[in-house]
Amino acid sequence: EEDVAESVPQPDKRRELTEKEARAREAAAEWGRNLEATLTERDMYNIRCLQMCVRSWLIHTKFHRIVYQYMRSPESSESKRRMEVLREILKTETDYVSDLERVVEVCLKPLREIAEMRHNILTLAEIRSIFSIIEMIFNVNSTLLNDLKKGFNSSTHTVMIGEKFLRLAPFLRLYTEYINNYNTGLAVLTQCRKRKEFAAFLKLRERTVVMNNLDLTSFLIKPVQRLPRYVLLLTELLKYTPEDHVDYESLTQALNSIQGVADYVNEHKREAEGLLKVVEIQAAMGDSVQLVNPTRRLIRQGDVKEVYSRNKLKDRHLFLFNDLCVVAEKNVRGGLKLSSLL
Numbered sequence: 001e002e003d004v005a006e007s008v009p010q011p012d013k014r015r016e017l018t019e020k021e022a023r024a025r026e027a028a029a030e031w032g033r034n035l036e037a038t039l040t041e042r043d044m045y046n047i048r049c050l051q052m053c054v055r056s057w058l059i060h061t062k063f064h065r066i067v068y069q070y071m072r073s074p075e076s077s078e079s080k081r082r083m084e085v086l087r088e089i090l091k092t093e094t095d096y097v098s099d100l101e102r103v104v105e106v107c108l109k110p111l112r113e114i115a116e117m118r119h120n121i122l123t124l125a126e127i128r129s130i131f132s133i134i135e136m137i138f139n140v141n142s143t144l145l146n147d148l149k150k151g152f153n154s155s156t157h158t159v160m161i162g163e164k165f166l167r168l169a170p171f172l173r174l175y176t177e178y179i180n181n182y183n184t185g186l187a188v189l190t191q192c193r194k195r196k197e198f199a200a201f202l203k204l205r206e207r208t209v210v211m212n213n214l215d216l217t218s219f220l221i222k223p224v225q226r227l228p229r230y231v232l233l234l235t236e237l238l239k240y241t242p243e244d245h246v247d248y249e250s251l252t253q254a255l256n257s258i259q260g261v262a263d264y265v266n267e268h269k270r271e272a273e274g275l276l277k278v279v280e281i282q283a284a285m286g287d288s289v290q291l292v293n294p295t296r297r298l299i300r301q302g303d304v305k306e307v308y309s310r311n312k313l314k315d316r317h318l319f320l321f322n323d324l325c326v327v328a329e330k331n332v333r334g335g336l337k338l339s340s341l342l
């Protein structure tokens with residue numbers, strides 16, 4: 001029986017499938033011929049245009065997907081630039097906190113201890129005027145720096161610092177208070193430098209490796225300069241952060257929070273830097289004239305010639321302030337000596 005079953009011819013399925021395909025193709029071709037017969041030349045043109053648009057859209061979508069994936073990859077120039085900005089934020093914050101620490105540990109705390117022991121260098125009121133709330137700013141930014149270090153890693157796309165700067169926002173009023181006191185503190189510092197004990201204290205500390213051979217005023221202006229720097233850095237970071245990035249919204253909110261206070265600080269920054277210039281001129285001229293005043297600003301300076309007897313000329317340096325004109329002569333040591341006031 002098995003031999004009989006094997007001898008019965010079986011249908012060729014492959015042949016049947018081929019015949020079905022041929023019939024389907026013939027039917028499709030017939031449908032196409034009928035469609036062409038019923039469509040006008042204008043209709044065929046529109047169909048071809050539609051096909052071109054669909055193909056173009058598919059190519060654009062695929063290209064966009066490839067570019068998007070590349071932009072998010074660590075190899076893209078956008079990601080590399082974002083990482084550079086992140087590193088710059090971390091580095092500048094590290095330097096900034098280090099400068100604040102120098103002020104607090106090398107100058108503020110020793111002076112406070114001496115004042116509490118009732119030694120006559122500075123009073124506690126004078127110390128508060130000079131240093132204001134710089135110690136509180138140091139503590140706040142130390143916390144920010146620690147948060148930045150914890151969230152920092154080698155992966156560009158996963159570094160998120162927006163929330164960390166948002167936590168800084170409630171403490172921005174400290175910067176406003178500091179800038180409001182800055183001019184007064186600088187004037188008090190200039191007056192206190194005339195005391196021998198305080199001048200010796202500063203000289204012992206300022207011209208050292210710990211203080212980078214810079215004077216105290218160079219460090220006290222650091223908080224005034226920092227907030228505008230935050231705005232520049234966060235703006236640059238947002239430029240290279242995709243809008244769908246998990247940190248984009250937090251960065252935007254942090255930038256908006258800092259921007260408002262930074263605008264206020266920026267207005268006073270020019271005043272602070274102007275007063276700092278007056279302090280530098282005062283230091284160069286010594287006690288021959290009292291220049292430092294919270295409202296005094298330098299407008300222009302330059303070398304001039306002073307005419308004296310028989311049309312002879314002397315080299316002089318002129319300082320034009322908003323309320324005063326000072327003519328100075330240079331001594332052999334490169335310092336300045338008062339010649340006349342106008």
